[in-house]
Amino acid sequence: MPISKKTAILNAAEELFALHGLNGASMRNIATKAEVDVSLITYHFKTKDKLFASVIERRTSVFIREQLFYFEECERRAAPNAPSVEDVVDAYCYVFLKRAIAGDHHWRNFFHLFTRLSNDPGRGAEIMAQYFDPIAMRTIDALQMALPDCDQKDIHWGFQFLSGALSTCLVNTGSVNRLSKGSVDSEDYKKIHQTLVPFVCAGLDELSNKISD
Amino acid sequence: MPISKKTAILNAAEELFALHGLNGASMRNIATKAEVDVSLITYHFKTKDKLFASVIERRTSVFIREQLFYFEECERRAAPNAPSVEDVVDAYCYVFLKRAIAGDHHWRNFFHLFTRLSNDPGRGAEIMAQYFDPIAMRTIDALQMALPDCDQKDIHWGFQFLSGALSTCLVNTGSVNRLSKGSVDSEDYKKIHQTLVPFVCAGLDELSNKISD
DNA sequence: GTCTATATGTTGATAGAC
DNA sequence: GTCTATCAACATATAGAC
Numbered sequence A, B: 001m002p003i004s005k006k007t008a009i010l011n012a013a014e015e016l017f018a019l020h021g022l023n024g025a026s027m028r029n030i031a032t033k034a035e036v037d038v039s040l041i042t043y044h045f046k047t048k049d050k051l052f053a054s055v056i057e058r059r060t061s062v063f064i065r066e067q068l069f070y071f072e073e074c075e076r077r078a079a080p081n082a083p084s085v086e087d088v089v090d091a092y093c094y095v096f097l098k099r100a101i102a103g104d105h106h107w108r109n110f111f112h113l114f115t116r117l118s119n120d121p122g123r124g125a126e127i128m129a130q131y132f133d134p135i136a137m138r139t140i141d142a143l144q145m146a147l148p149d150c151d152q153k154d155i156h157w158g159f160q161f162l163s164g165a166l167s168t169c170l171v172n173t174g175s176v177n178r179l180s181k182g183s184v185d186s187e188d189y190k191k192i193h194q195t196l197v198p199f200v201c202a203g204l205d206e207l208s209n210k211i212s213d
Numbered sequence C: 001g002t003c004t005a006t007a008t009g010t011t012g013a014t015a016g017a018c
Numbered sequence D: 001g002t003c004t005a006t007c008a009a010c011a012t013a014t015a016g017a018c
Helices: A005-024 A027-034 A038-045 A046-080 A085-101 A105-118 A123-146 A152-171 A174-177 A189-208 B005-024 B027-033 B040-047 B048-078 B085-102 B105-118 B123-146 B152-169 B173-177 B189-209
Strands: none
Touching: A005 A027, A005 A038, A005 A046, A005 B005, A027 A038, A027 A046, A038 A046, A046 A085, A046 A105, A046 A123, A046 B173, A085 A105, A085 A123, A085 A152, A085 B189, A105 A152, A123 A152, A123 B173, A152 A189, A152 B152, A152 B173, A152 B189, A174 B005, A174 B027, A174 B123, A174 B152, A189 B189, B005 B027, B005 B040, B005 B048, B005 B105, B027 B048, B040 B048, B048 B085, B048 B105, B048 B123, B085 B105, B085 B123, B085 B189, B105 B123, B105 B152, B105 B173, B123 B152, B123 B189, B152 B189
16 A cells, blocks of 8 residues: 555655754655645645644654553563663663664654754754653653662763763764774664663763762 | 954854754844844855854864864873773863853854754764864774773774763753753753763773673 | 845745646 | 645845945
């Protein structure tokens, strides 16, 4: 079954918003990429901003549910003890990385867009607050349970570092490939998973162990 | 002495490009913010893209020289031994953070823009390659010296994580403040410095110690 | 160096035929 | 649902007066 034109618009918008940002991608660019007339975008989504919101909503609705499920599962598995730091960090990262590993380029575009939003103080910040704060809160709570002796502020910073480290890996700027002269592949998400999780866990453990001031 | 109109343009452009991106900031917005006529921008910088390049160049010329000086100093201090991971990570971060700590909002705008560029696959990636690859290379080399037993690929990923963790801290999205209900201040760059460096060093040590595959 | 006036294209969005 | 035609607002850039 061929995809609907509405879906084609969403896919094209997702990719172009990810590549060029909200302002950088015009409705005409999107229409061309989707092989659709410009006015059809207005018909389906009314305004550009609402199209943007639809692009976000389409995936977050699926994504957030799954993310929360992973956390529940990881806490249930550890019960009655608190989950380990590894389990929490892994749960947070894996929901992103497993889809990237699977090679789904639609999801990759979305994660790409996610990175853009998470480093944008304008409209991006609003959307992050609306859609991703629940996940962030949940992760921070779980980290606090896993590291009961860690200073709360350090947990917050630790999550920020985790989030930043993960998100740069989700956008394909080509820098890792270039800097490593081709010996490292920026799209080797399996390797990223294997490397990022222990890196972040060691970092968090360090923060937990040091005397806070 | 009041600043020249040319400098006012650069300052305004720096701020608006940081906030809204290359496409999101128009020359009119910039001219208004700089309290200058639009055509004066064309007079001084010829095109919008060249204005953008000038914004980058103005600070990178200073910044890169200083960054490289820090690395030399830190290697000289450790000689004939290799510098420690702490020294290398600190040198990389501190050049950013010391100016942020000093509260210079022009530099903060620039770092803000830096974060945007480092997560942009388009024009941003080009500029990063041109201006920041030398620093990145230098940092990676220094890390390799500090961690001779670490797998080269892990060093590259470690640097990517470091770079991602630092850069999210340089843009003020308000997320840390929101998520911590005000108990953490996203502009407390001194705290970021104190927290990020040990976090990253522990992560790198972990990568160095694990058996690579 | 700085301004006014203007050229030329692109933008997001609408109205109406089919 | 999908297209054609069109709008007013905005974009970058230029020419020329002072």
